[in-house]
Amino acid sequence: MTDTHKTRVALLRAELKKRKLTGFFVPRADEFQGEYVPAYAERLRWLTNFRGSAGIAIVTLKKAAIFVDGRYVIQVRQQVDEKIFAPFHLIEEPPAQWIARNLGKGDRLGFDPWLVTAEQAKRLAEACAAVGASFVPVETNPIDAVWKDQPPRPMAELATQPTQFAGRTAAEKIKDLRKALTSADAVVLTQPDSVSWLFNLRGFDVPHTPVVAAYAILPARGKAQLFIAKGKLTEDVKQHLKAIATTHEPKEIGAALKALGKASARVLIDPAWTPERIRELLVKAKATVVTGADPVSLPKARKNQTEQEGARAAQKRDGVAVSRFLCWLEAEAPKGGLTELDVAAKLEAFRAETGELKDLSFETIPASGPHAAIPHYHATEESNRRLGKNEIFLIDSGAQYIDGTTDITRTVIVGTPTPEMKDRFTRVLKGMVDLSMVRFPKGTTGSQLDVLARRPLWSAGLDFDHGTGHGVGAYLSVHEGPARINKSDRTPLEPGMILSNEPGFYKQGDYGIRIENLVMVHEARPVTGGERPMLGFETLTLAPIDRRLVDVELLSDAERQWLNAYHARVLKEVGDHLEGAELAWLKKACAPL
Known part of the structure; x- marks a missing residue:
């Protein structure tokens, strides 16, 4: 058959x-x-x-x-x-x-x-x-x-995340987490990025996301239990875990959950992430199931000072690679010989030349012409398309470095844009800039800010069908909860959270536009006469935005000033690492409007 x-x-x-x-x-x-x-x-x-x-x-x-x-x-x-x-x-x-x-x-x-x-x-x-x-x-x-030829389960060895990048030891994190366990005797952690962050571990079983595929049980007292194939544990990892956790094969979690039931324990699970099988086993064991948010999610999202500095270093390093790539692309694309996969490979090569690249943070999305109208287009050998003259090219990409995770989208024109392209691009840019500039009181959620990124499009009867922003981890998942910027999110934004700011516009069958920077929530400077403490965004991503697609007449004075200041910062911080033709290109790309 x-x-x-x-x-x-x-x-x-x-x-x-x-x-x-x-x-x-x-x-x-x-x-x-x-x-x-x-x-x-x-x-x-x-x-x-x-x-x-x-x-x-x-x-x-x-x-x-x-x-x-x-x-x-x-x-x-x-x-x-x-x-x-x-x-x-x-x-x-x-x-x-x-x-x-x-x-x-x-x-x-x-x-x-x-x-x-x-x-x-x-x-x-x-x-x-x-x-x-x-x-x-x-x-x-x-x-x-x-599925007769189903691949085997991966068995990549784990690595530790050094404190110099994590900022805090696993023992310190566990101690703090236990203080938060006021309504339960134990918590079952099922999200790999939560387990990875809490225990300062990184794994390599899945592409692009260095998380540990493991469950953990953290009791209010005593050692944590980590459920992971022991063949993945190096001697270094065993020594790292020795004082804080016992390790068990994944199949042993049923017995551990049964033991919680015998102890009449109150066990916290996050029903949005916990497999139904784990809940079933707890109920069968007659444990008291307490439901609530994963208690690791918020402290993980609130990057500590070390993680914040790591993010800045990673974004700057990545910005140099992306800027070099954009210089190359502007010179080569008009020649007509480049395909989407060619371009994706070249960008990865520039990142690899940093000597710090661990992996991409997701599969690069190199989308030319009508492919750019597919927000998460997947380039294959079959779909691989040449970059066409007078067409938009969108590239969404990111990298994993040991000190931070990056995610950036840039949309460029190969040739000459149409007036409609410039109009749509500028409206997307306005939304991105307006969100970048906002101040907001503590307690504000992403859903309350989302309209800022959409308003310039809405005023023209346009919109986009994805969220404006997602959380980003610290050498972890490029898509991290709990906070997001979209039409429905209810998680208050807090200092240290890193999110994407990526409005877009997509004209089916023709072209697509997305401009994405990463931003970090920080405490804003007090306003004279202000009555409440305010928060704002620090822009982390450093790479030029294509000025050729900007209709300056559509920008407000404040938006134009923001863009000029941003480009001046890119020129200063990225330009220090470029020379010759690349530096000359960057000066032109960052010239004030």
């Missing part, structure tokens, strides 16, 4: 019949709910060919659907066979609605309880129950039963 996505769905359906299941719920997830997953966990891609970072499929014996958010509504139709999977918008037409229309009394929708969070499981179980169906946990994943 030829291995196609049609045959894969047929194999899955045959397996579901054996298990007396009506359907199966397939998230793009591993046991740790990370954005990047190891090859063995790419079940959604294997089944559907969808290559985005977030999505869900539901396959029943007769129908199949795939759900993606606004970033991927174009991409999903390009990658997935719509004769097999009907595409839906994850927010506007969520799985619960599809379940209501397509399942009925007695139907059994299976799910892997390690891949679905406790919160998701509750919501989907309620949706099934409303139509007389049931949401059924399975002991083993049916996709694994039919």
Whole structure:
């Protein structure tokens, strides 16, 4: 039988019949709910060919659907066979609605309880129950039963994150966290970046994100327990953990949760991130389950002084590499020989020349012409396109350095822009600048600021279908919670948080624009006569913004002054590391408007 996505769905359906299941719920997830997953966990891609970072499929014996958010509504139709999977918008037409229309009394929708969070499981179980169906946990994943060449689980060795970059020892962090455990006797940590940050460890099992694929149990008293394959522990890591944690194989977590139940412990879990299986095991053990936010999330997001200095150093180093790249691109792109993959490789080479590059922070998005209208476009050998004359080219990229994580998007013109391109670019720029300049009182959330980035587009009847900003880790995940800048986030912004500032505009089939800097929340200087302490943003990213796409008449005086000051800073801080033709280019690129 030829291995196609049609045959894969047929194999899955045959397996579901054996298990007396009506359907199966397939998230793009591993046991740790990370954005990047190891090859063995790419079940959604294997089944559907969808290559985005977030999505869900539901396959029943007769129908199949795939759900993606606004970033991927174009991409999903390009990658997935719509004769097999009907595409839906994850927010506007969520799985619960599809379940209501397509399942009925007695139907059994299976799910892997390690891949679905406790919160998701509750919501989907309620949706099934409303139509007389049931949401059924399975002991083993049916996709694994039919995926004959499924890759093995990775076994990369761990590394420690030195205190000179972490700023605090793991013992100090654990001591502080215990003080916050006022409502529980123990907490189960399931987010890899939380475990990595708390224990000052880094792992290399997934691409681009140096997190430890492990669970941890931190009791109010006594040593922590870390559940990770022992083959990943080097002697250095064993010595590092010796005083603060005992280590156990992942399969031993069931016994540890059972022991918490025997001790009548109150156990804190974050239902938005904890696998349903862990909640089930705690309930079965008769532990008292306490739900709340992961207590590591906020202290991790509030970068300490060492992490802040590391972020500045990493952004400056990265800015030099990106500026050198932009100089090269402006000279080479008009010649007509460059493809998207050529450009992505060249940018990575400039970063590698720093001698400090650990990895990219995500797969570079090099998008030319109409590809730029796909917010999270994925360049492949099949889609690889030449940069065309008088077309927009968008490149979204980032790097992992031991002292910080970067993420930057620049949009440039190859040739001459149209008036419409300049108008849209300038409106995106205005939104980015207005958000950069804002002062706000303590307690302000990202949802209260999001409108600033959208207002110039809204005034022209335009918008974009992704968040304005996400949190960024310290040599950790490039997409970090809990704070974000979008239409709905309710997490107050606090000093030390690093977020992206990336409004955009996308004209389907034609071009796309996004301008992204990273910013860090800081305490703003007091205002004369002011009555409340205020916060603001420090811009961290250092690289020129394409002046050729700016319609100066659309900028306010304050916006123009901000842009000129920003470029003057880029010239000073980046220019110190350039010479010759590259320095001459930077002076021109940063000239005041």
